[in-house]
Amino acid sequence: MKQSMIGLENIQFHYDPGKTILNDLSLSVEKGSITAILGPNGTGKTTLLHTILGLLAPQAGEIWIAGKNIADYKRSELSQVMALVPQSEVVPFNFRVIEYVLLGRTPQLGFLDMPSEQDIELVRETLDLLEVSHLEQRAVTELSGGEQQMVVLARALVQQPQVLLLDEPTSHLDLSNKGRLLKILETLAQRGVTIVFSTHDPDAAAMIADHVILLKAGAVLDAGLIEKVLTSEKLTQTYGTEVKVLEIDGRLVTLLINGRFGKIEEVI
Amino acid sequence: MNSSKSLWAKQHQRILILSLLLLVILAASIFIGRYPKPFWMPIQVLLEDSMAQRLVWLLRLPRIITAALLGATLAVCGTVLQMIFRNPIVEPGFLGVSQGAAFGAAVAILWLGGHRLTIELSASFFALLGLAGSFILARTIKFGGWVLRLILSGIVVSAFFSSGLGVLKYLADPLTQLQEITFWLLGGLWSVTWQDLLYVAPVVVAGLLIVYLMRWRLNVLSLGQDTAFSLGAETTRERLIILVAAVSATAVLTAVSGIVGWVGLIVPQIARQLFGPNGQFTVPGSMLIGAIFGVVCDNLARTMLAGEIPLGILTSLIGAIMFVAIINRSRIKLR
């Protein structure tokens, strides 16, 4: 586990001693993989992401990031390795998009430094990459949900992280934006960035991820390659409702059995 | 070079203009007053009249500088509070800072010997306590949004300190301490001497400098806790450093000027309209605008009538009018 990009060993976490959120949880994520943390609402996905990020300190267990114990990192070092795209980022003031994205350069700046021309250049390139250059001078507070998601992603990307954590990245996105996000994450993974995202939606996981960690009640139910984990049986067990997994054009899709489509055989 | 210039060209230009404006106003203020005639002192008089020289050099100058520092500090403290608490309508007077400082000064006069340094320390301590109290209380309130809860608990803490001050007045010796407390509360800058200024200058200059240097960090701290953390901010420690710097500077100046309201609310709003919310420019911007506001208000206080007008009355009057104007045309969004 120490050798993988992210390694968690017997993590125990709770806010109140009586209510365990993460229970003896172990996992490892390989470099350059796209891993989905999949599970129903309220199962500890965000808590797990925050624990990996170092924002929450587990009561027991060890966390390894890029072969080094997380406790041995300085705050600033850690932020050069990992970036976070939170589920919803509330920006209280109307920062311009370019200024907001520039904030992502903070980990690379000295403690009291201001961003330089090179930083601004990098931000512009990143906005270009995400095809949102036209938003540069707009106020963050006035963007649509999809636009904002892209801008927040840009802010995380200019951190130039080795690990990118995304919390429910697809929940605000329409189909075309989902498609763009998928393409971007694949590009990043090819460049060697390790991507971990949480989602409650198996289809989103199937669309983007190559690895899946199936989470139920704060513990790992199963983890591994998507073909191995994303099965009708395991999803049914995780979500407590009957789910069928199908393969269409080489991609896995899920269907709820008790949905209004009735019997699955008839649909196909 | 080009990109940064074009990105913030307007901001840099405005900072430059405001700096020049402040210098001009500071220079002009030296000649504005009631001596030898109301409103304007001819340069001839300053060159030849020894009373004019004493008045300008020993009273007017420290007063002008204190007014500039006071305006800058209150404005910057407002900016800091608004950004850290992610709430565009808070100011030192709303969060128990000013009332805490007043209470602390009274405590020092009553029980700690009333030495200048003791008053400063005690005022700073209780100002920070007031802020902490407002913050903690806001977290325990179970209804309403964050903006509303913070203001509500600020009102509660302020009321607590003002009634505490009332109790202290009961305990004070009416012939000596009570008069000192009353005078202290009235405030005003007309009695500021170089010595007064020298007592407060170190804390104020250090406070302003710290906030100024950390102005980019302030941006990061204004984002959500998880984002700020992921950007490498030692959130708790950095917030504490900035808040202590800004609030201490405010408290020691309040110990000289009495409670001066509205500057910390109105100036950050104007600064954000001129510079955008980026702390890189709103921090120096609100310092400059605050300093100009402070000096102009104090010039009015000194000159308009044959008696001194209390500074707090002027700032509240002008501030409240401007607030109405801003909130009407504004893009202040409360979440």
Place this chain on the structure above:
Amino acid sequence: MQKISKKILVISFILVLLVSACTAVQSTPALETEPVEPTTEQSQVEQPTVIEPTEMDATQSDPTQSDPTLVFIDGTGREITLPALPERIVVAGKATPYVIDTIYLFPDAAQKLAALEVRGFDTKEFLELVDPDVNVKNMLERDAGPEQIAPLQPDLVIVKNISLGKLGAALEEISIPVMGMNLETPEFFYEDIQALGKVFGNSDRADEIIAYYQQIEAQVAEMMSGLQDSERPRVLVLQYTEDGGEISFKVPPASYLQTTMVQNAGGNPIWLDVDGGSDGWIQVGLEQIAVWNPDVVFVVNYGGDSVETAQQLTESPTWAGLLAVENGQVYGFPADYASWDLIDPRWILGQQWLATILQPERAAEINLLSQVQSFYQELYGLSEAQIQESVIPRLDEIK
């Protein structure tokens, strides 16, 4: 470009520090000049050539006096050093009526008072009576500061002690001498009078004034000598205020002059067990007054007519049943131009009046009307006609 704004700020910080540093250097010589008198005089001599012709007289008179330097202690215990007898005196700050009324005990006041701030009571009317030219003087507005006072070119500014800390300190910063007056007790009053004697170069007058007061004090003390505690009526002094329709009652703290006056007049001040008040006076409720149930109540109403107020209280149903009301012992404190219970020269009249009420038999010799006449004649130089015409009509109640 962003470096520039950074530089500007850093430069302004440095400027602040520099300026403060310079002053530290600059103010040292300024401080040193004060004890060395000749230097101070020189700077004073330069002044009139530039601006004020009135200052010329002072300069000319300087050589005629061999060593005109004046050093004395004021009633607040501060040492005052003046280069010569002050010719232009300004009264400013808080609570000026007490100060002004006291200063006018000296005949030279009318001539030497250059400017004054008058607030409260009927002090202005009184001043018009004792000094017909008072309206020609510069009247300061409320809360005048050094900026407003300096143009008047005062040789000396006199303030009530409460204004020493801020106004006094600021004036001294620009080398304007400041004297404080205490006035809070008879003893302090005498010290203030002595100090004023020095200021006006008229210590004889000061002795005269003190003798006048002490003779009356001695007379009252004589009348009350041998008084048993049981013979002292239980007295309450009550300030009545009506603020926006809200009525409240307040008693003076033990350290105020009213306490001493009641004791000296043969009464027993019963309110001393409460202490502390937000503006000095301590607010009390009707319940507390009923608990005290005093034999005699003296009412003061600084914002109205104390005698009328006393009358209203007597007739008010809520007050019915109180001992003082049943026995008709609720009195309004007399006031002509200012109430007689204040730390104003008139306190000596108040003292005598209290004695006639509290111990009528022992104080039978006191004829208040003639006391009022001698007070205004001897202390303020009013003519008999003036007193009959202007003062007495304001004092119906004492007949």
